[in-house]
Amino acid sequence: MILSWIFVAILTSVGLGNLLDYIWFETKNSGSIDAYTPNVVDSYTSLSNYQIYPANNRFIKFHVKACENAFVLLSSDINLHSSNFYEICIDGHSKTQIYLRVRRKTSNVPKNHSFDKPGLLNCSEHRTFIVKWEESGRITLTAGTEVVMDWTDTTPIPIQGIGLMTGWGSDGMWIVEHSSLFTGYYCGVTGSFGDMTLFSTSHNISVIRCSSECALSEDCLGFNFQRKKKICQFVAGGQPVVKSVARGWKFYTKCLRENTMCLGCIV
Numbered sequence: 001m002i003l004s005w006i007f008v009a010i011l012t013s014v015g016l017g018n019l020l021d022y023i024w025f026e027t028k029n030s031g032s033i034d035a036y037t038p039n040v041v042d043s044y045t046s047l048s049n050y051q052i053y054p055a056n057n058r059f060i061k062f063h064v065k066a067c068e069n070a071f072v073l074l075s076s077d078i079n080l081h082s083s084n085f086y087e088i089c090i091d092g093h094s095k096t097q098i099y100l101r102v103r104r105k106t107s108n109v110p111k112n113h114s115f116d117k118p119g120l121l122n123c124s125e126h127r128t129f130i131v132k133w134e135e136s137g138r139i140t141l142t143a144g145t146e147v148v149m150d151w152t153d154t155t156p157i158p159i160q161g162i163g164l165m166t167g168w169g170s171d172g173m174w175i176v177e178h179s180s181l182f183t184g185y186y187c188g189v190t191g192s193f194g195d196m197t198l199f200s201t202s203h204n205i206s207v208i209r210c211s212s213e214c215a216l217s218e219d220c221l222g223f224n225f226q227r228k229k230k231i232c233q234f235v236a237g238g239q240p241v242v243k244s245v246a247r248g249w250k251f252y253t254k255c256l257r258e259n260t261m262c263l264g265c266i267v
C-alpha cells in the first residue's frame with residue numbers, strides 16, 4: 001500500500017496527555033474463507049496497520065458488532081505474513097460454535113477445535129471480548145465476563161501480530177482498545193477532508209488555535225481546516241475515519257505516541 005500523505009506536525013502546548021483509547025474500523029464480508037483457505041491471512045485487517053502491537057501485553061480487548069463469524073488471527077508475524085497462526089472464529093457454523101484453528105508451516109491442514117458457545121454476537125449491538133495468550137501456550141477467549149474458550153497448545157506459536165476479519169456473509173464494526181498518550185502532534189493530509197460526524201465548526205480561526213482547541217477536548221479526533229476562509233470543523237471521536245478528496249481543505253488528526261500513530265494518515 002502506498003500512502004500519499006505528508007506528515008505535518010503542529011506541536012501545541014496545551015491539552016497534552018489526552019487518552020484516546022479506541023480505534024474504530026469496519027471489516028467487510030470476506031466471503032466463505034477461513035484457516036483452510038490458502039492465503040486467508042491476506043483477508044485479515046492487521047492491527048499493525050493502526051500501529052497497535054499487543055505482543056508484549058499478551059492480550060487484546062475489543063468490541064465487535066457483527067451478526068456472526070467474527071475472526072481473530074494470532075500470527076507469528078507482526079504483519080500476518082506467516083502460515084504459523086491461530087484463528088479464532090466467534091459464532092461460526094450458523095452462530096453455534098467457537099472454532100480455534102491452528103495452522104503450522106509444517107502441515108498443510110489446520111487443526112480445529114470447537115467449543116459449544118452459541119450466540120455470542122449480536123447484529124445490532126457491540127459485544128465485548130478479550131483474547132489472552134500466555135507464554136505457556138494457553139489461549140483464552142472471554143466474552144463479557146465469561147471465559148468461553150480455554151485451550152492450551154503444547155507447542156506454542158510465539159504471537160507477534162493480530163488480525164481481525166468477518167466472513168460468511170457478515171460485516172463487522174470493531175472497536176479495539178489501546179492506550180496511548182496524545183503528545184501534541186497532528187498530521188495533516190492536504191486536499192483531503194474527514195467526511196465524518198462533526199461536533200462543532202468555528203470561523204475566522206487560525207490553524208494553531210483550531211489545533212489547541214481540539215487538543216483540549218478528549219472527544220476531538222481532529223479537524224478539517226480550510227485555509228482560505230479559515231474554517232475549522234472539529235471532528236468527533238468514536239467513529240471510523242472516512243476521508244474524501246476536497247480541494248482547499250486539509251484533514252488533521254491527532255497523533256499518539258509522539259508522531260508514530262496518526263489515524264487520519266494511516267487509514
Ligand SMILES: *[C@@H]1O[C@H](CO)[C@@H](O)[C@H](O)[C@H]1NC(C)=O
Nearest residue numbers: 034036093099112113114115
Ligand atoms: C472443523 O471445522 C469444520 C468446519 O470448518 C467442521 O465441520 C468440523 O466439525 C470441525 N471439526 C472439529 C473437530 O471441530
Ligand SMILES: *[C@@H]1O[C@H](CO)[C@@H](O)[C@H](O)[C@H]1NC(C)=O
Nearest residue numbers: 119120121122123124125126
Ligand atoms: C441484540 O441486541 C438487541 C438490542 O439490545 C436486542 O433487542 C436483541 O434481542 C439482541 N439479539 C440477540 C439475538 O441477542
Ligand SMILES: *[C@@H]1O[C@H](CO)[C@@H](O)[C@H](O)[C@H]1NC(C)=O
Nearest residue numbers: 202203204205206229230231
Ligand atoms: C473575520 O474577521 C474579519 C477581520 O478580523 C472580520 O472582518 C470578519 O467579519 C470576520 N468574519 C466572520 C465570519 O466572523
